[in-house]
Amino acid sequence: MTKLLYFSWVRERIGVAGEERDIPSTVSTVEQFLNWLSQQGEQYENALADAASLRVALDQTHVTADAPLNGAREIAIFPPMSGG
Amino acid sequence: MTKLLYFSWVRERIGVAGEERDIPSTVSTVEQFLNWLSQQGEQYENALADAASLRVALDQTHVTADAPLNGAREIAIFPPMSGG
Amino acid sequence: MSDRTIKIAIQQEPFDTQAETDLLTRQSGNVGALVSFSGICRADDTLSALELEHYPGMAEAQIRKIADDACAKWPILGALVIHRVGKIPVGETIVLVAVTSAHRHAAFDGASFIMDFLKSRAPFWKKEHLAEGGRGDWIDAKESDEAALSRWDQAAHSSHRS
Amino acid sequence: MSDRTIKIAIQQEPFDTQAETDLLTRQSGNVGALVSFSGICRADDTLSALELEHYPGMAEAQIRKIADDACAKWPILGALVIHRVGKIPVGETIVLVAVTSAHRHAAFDGASFIMDFLKSRAPFWKKEHLAEGGRGDWIDAKESDEAALSRWDQAAHSSHRS
Numbered sequence: 128m129t130k131l132l133y134f135s136w137v138r139e140r141i142g143v144a145g146e147e148r149d150i151p152s153t154v155s156t157v158e159q160f161l162n163w164l165s166q167q168g169e170q171y172e173n174a175l176a177d178a179a180s181l182r183v184a185l186d187q188t189h190v191t192a193d194a195p196l197n198g199a200r201e202i203a204i205f206p207p208m209s210g211g
Numbered sequence: 212m213t214k215l216l217y218f219s220w221v222r223e224r225i226g227v228a229g230e231e232r233d234i235p236s237t238v239s240t241v242e243q244f245l246n247w248l249s250q251q252g253e254q255y256e257n258a259l260a261d262a263a264s265l266r267v268a269l270d271q272t273h274v275t276a277d278a279p280l281n282g283a284r285e286i287a288i289f290p291p292m293s294g295g
Numbered sequence: 296m297s298d299r300t301i302k303i304a305i306q307q308e309p310f311d312t313q314a315e316t317d318l319l320t321r322q323s324g325n326v327g328a329l330v331s332f333s334g335i336c337r338a339d340d341t342l343s344a345l346e347l348e349h350y351p352g353m354a355e356a357q358i359r360k361i362a363d364d365a366c367a368k369w370p371i372l373g374a375l376v377i378h379r380v381g382k383i384p385v386g387e388t389i390v391l392v393a394v395t396s397a398h399r400h401a402a403f404d405g406a407s408f409i410m411d412f413l414k415s416r417a418p419f420w421k422k423e424h425l426a427e428g429g430r431g432d433w434i435d436a437k438e439s440d441e442a443a444l445s446r447w448d449q450a451a452h453s454s455h456r457s
Numbered sequence: 458m459s460d461r462t463i464k465i466a467i468q469q470e471p472f473d474t475q476a477e478t479d480l481l482t483r484q485s486g487n488v489g490a491l492v493s494f495s496g497i498c499r500a501d502d503t504l505s506a507l508e509l510e511h512y513p514g515m516a517e518a519q520i521r522k523i524a525d526d527a528c529a530k531w532p533i534l535g536a537l538v539i540h541r542v543g544k545i546p547v548g549e550t551i552v553l554v555a556v557t558s559a560h561r562h563a564a565f566d567g568a569s570f571i572m573d574f575l576k577s578r579a580p581f582w583k584k585e586h587l588a589e590g591g592r593g594d595w596i597d598a599k600e601s602d603e604a605a606l607s608r609w610d611q612a613a614h615s616s617h618r619s
């Protein structure tokens with residue numbers, strides 16, 4: 128089981144702040160993970176449609192779309208950061 | 212009469228913070244003024260010996276050695292500024 | 296590293312800027328320069344407040360990494376970052392960054408560097424609360440904020456302003 | 458220019474940094490960023506205090522000119538400079554520079570610019586008071602302070618960090 132976390136409008140569109148999911152072993156990169164997750168229901172498809180404006184962190188480290196999941200226990204999806 | 216003001220170690224070496232002086236009409240630039248003033252006594256010669264480390268303001272405006280006195284009413288002599 | 300004071304806090308509550316920077320200064324050893332930045336919730340015609348969301352754990356870790364990076368680039372004595380989350384009314388302080396050093400350029404550069412990276416590399420997001428009630432939109436990240444990071448790549452920067 | 462708040466003060470007495478920057482912020486309109494710099498009398502082995510001398514009249518005018526120059530370069534809402542004179546013990550604040558703006562880069566650059574020019578263009582001089590009693594030397598101006606001014610000549614500076 129992998130812990131998934133959603134922030135900002137990704138959270139609002141998916142409708143939950145987080146959940147536990149079994150990710151199929153065929154899913155090995157961040158890009159493949161986003162493709163797979165967007166097929167889990169209409170709200171996922173809607174939330175993840177604009178891949179260019181999504182950012183992903185694996186175990187709290189910001190990664191690019193081609194990064195391997197490498198057995199990450201926590202995957203977070205969010206828009207570009209806008210703090211301060 | 213012209214008001215002369217001295218600051219920092221220039222003041223200490225000359226021994227007064229300020230004075231009123233008649234400047235001869237033949238003295239027309241800052242450089243000539245410093246030469247003339249250094250001849251007004253031992254403490255002036257001592258205070259003004261190192262011309263490169265002196266700064267001059269005419270009527271509270273910083274000027275270079277070749278600036279004309281232009282009838283300035285207040286001439287200040289001091290080392291490079293070191294505030295803040 | 297051991298004699299540097301670094302404090303990172305993420306909290307809902309307002310804080311006392313003077314008390315925080317005084318404490319930082321006292322803990323920083325022989326300070327000659329303190330630079331502090333306060334980011335304040337700006338008014339516009341329709342805004343009543345901002346709602347700040349963050350990624351707990353990652354936010355603290357990212358800010359600490361940014362502060363450590365600043366300490367590696369400049370001779371910094373102490374660094375402080377306090378970032379508020381939750382609903383922040385117009386006029387209140389959202390973020391405080393303070394840096395102490397022996398001399399002014401390290402303090403200015405350190406604080407400016409930390410703010411630039413905090414804006415685009417720490418996981419916070421802002422949503423508008425509108426004056427007429429109800430929530431507005433999420434505020435998009437600005438391209439100019441991302442662009443601002445590149446100026447810190449110049450190797451000359453840390454050397455000619457020591 | 459009319460809606461900018463500029464305050465210049467030269468005084469013997471200590472001041473309340475928080476009260477001063479709070480007032481500046483309130484008077485500056487729609488502030489999003491406040492950057493403040495405090496220059497503190499640093500300890501060393503032999504120093505007990507600094508004695509600050511200034512050229513009354515010219516000092517105020519020069520600082521005002523420097524603040525006006527900063528306001529011409531960046532979209533500054535308010536600027537504050539308080540410089541103490543007389544005897545200032547180790548650990549006390551000598552100078553406060555604070556700048557408000559809508560966004561952070563103008564506030565950082567404005568405050569840093571004002572400090573750089575204040576150091577080398579405003580008529581102040583510092584003398585040491587030694588810990589074992591008696592006066593030490595006048596502190597020479599630093600070449601690095603004069604050199605720091607040239608970085609503000611770069612025309613690119615004000616444009617790429619708006």
